[in-house]
Amino acid sequence: MSAKTEAKRAALRDSLVDAAEGLIAQNGLRGLKARDITARAGCALGALYNAVDGLDQLIVLVNSRTLTRLGEKALAEVPADGTGADKMRALGRVYAAFAVENPYLWSAVFTHRLPEGQSSPDWHRAEFMGLIEQVAAPLADLRPDLDGATLRLRAQTLFAAVHGVVQLSIHGFEVGAPRDVLFSEVDALVGAMMRGIR
Amino acid sequence: MSAKTEAKRAALRDSLVDAAEGLIAQNGLRGLKARDITARAGCALGALYNAVDGLDQLIVLVNSRTLTRLGEKALAEVPADGTGADKMRALGRVYAAFAVENPYLWSAVFTHRLPEGQSSPDWHRAEFMGLIEQVAAPLADLRPDLDGATLRLRAQTLFAAVHGVVQLSIHGFEVGAPRDVLFSEVDALVGAMMRGIR
DNA sequence: GAAAAAAATGAACGACGTTCAAAAATAATT
DNA sequence: AATTATTTTTGAACGTCGTTCATTTTTTTC
DSSP: OOHHHHHHHHHHHHHHHHHHHHHHHHHOSTTOOHHHHHHHHTSOTTHHHHHSSOHHHHHHHHHHHHHHHHHHHHHHHSOSOSOHHHHHHHHHHHHHHHHHHSHHHHHHHHHOOOOSSOOOOHHHHHHHHHHHHHHHHHHHHHOTTSOHHHHHHHHHHHHHHHHHHHHHHHTTOTTSOOGGGHHHHHHHHHHHHHHHHO | OOHHHHHHHHHHHHHHHHHHHHHHHHHOSTTOOHHHHHHHHTSOTTHHHHHSSOHHHHHHHHHHHHHHHHHHHHHHHSOSOSOHHHHHHHHHHHHHHHHHHSHHHHHHHHHOOOOSSOOOOHHHHHHHHHHHHHHHHHHHHHOTTSOHHHHHHHHHHHHHHHHHHHHHHHTTOTTSOOGGGHHHHHHHHHHHHHHHOO
16 A cells, blocks of 8 residues: 555655745755755655655745745735736736745746756646736737737746846846835836837 | 966966856856866866856856957947937847857856855946946937936846846746747837837 | 565765865075 | 075865665565
8 A cells, every 4th residue: 555655755745845945935046955955854865865856856846836826926916807907017016026025935936947958847837837827818908919829928028028127136136126116117117018018 | 576477377367267158158057167167277176266266256257258248249239320219129139149149158147146145246246237328328318308317227127128038038948938039029028118118 | 473565764975166285386595 | 506485286185065875664465
């Protein structure tokens, strides 16, 4: 019988993801060590490699959680009514707020890179696509003329534009907007894009 | 006499930056090893730490070269005439083209992070600011009403927006635009922003 | 309850960035 | 020019990292 075994393995994996999530939130991706994770999770060093493929996959699992939280937050906090443009502005605000509140975890989602050959698993890429769909919906209100593929492509671009502003601000680059004006700049950008996109 | 000594040290530093630049261009920042750099530069491992503070500072020196090349390319290839909007579109094209042609070096500029406490030297941050000035100039044509500080802030935001689209595309994220449509998407974004910004 | 199978452990491994005592090269002094 | 003093270069050694694997411990099976 492997039902109980499978359950224990899943429990261990969860506590490892918990530990990694907490450590990333505290110190960022750069300071993440396998030994710290297993110590926090209360298991042996080698156990990490029984539960998951390695540190990279564990980070992907943390990033998946972060994306899910972002999706649920964006979904929950953005009012369903309002015109397409208003909804888009609200999405931008929520996105910026999430990044400010979860700087290290949010940063990990977009800065972690797998070794040379490998690419993210399909289910993780699908999670990214879920974000894009949330942008595509209000965009469809504004541009009912666009077909599905073009709509999604344009939604990706709008997302990436806002993402760039938030990233350079959070990340502390001098090119980025100072953090206290991040919200107004994101709002100005989304506003300008919505006005110009028609 | 330390003139000749200083010259030799500078020559060594240059060849180390050469080696690191070549290796980053080939394999990216993740695969960069101190031993590979010194082997390529033809010096001992320890020599790296005589010439520069460490691997991090060496990467900053490479990034500085990349920023300079980007600035010179953007300056040289963008025609001086044309309206503000046209110039901005040209800047976007040149920026995207540079990133596509130098994916690893360009990526290193924006993904390399110093250890927890440290921040980039002032002269390096000034190089970033030089990029922003190139965006601020055509923006001033379109928005002569903005004062210097607001103009620069808005220029940062426009830069970051384009940067985000290019980064998510180059970086291979599924959220980014497929690379073959990167140029048209950047152009559409800049166009929409220029139309909406007035 | 003993034998077989599975899972957890942490010492050991190779590779990494960095350091530092020793060696080589250069400068200063007689 | 020979010798000493100083500086520069060297690469072996150090501590730490992610990862592996022989061993131990636990669980399952008969």
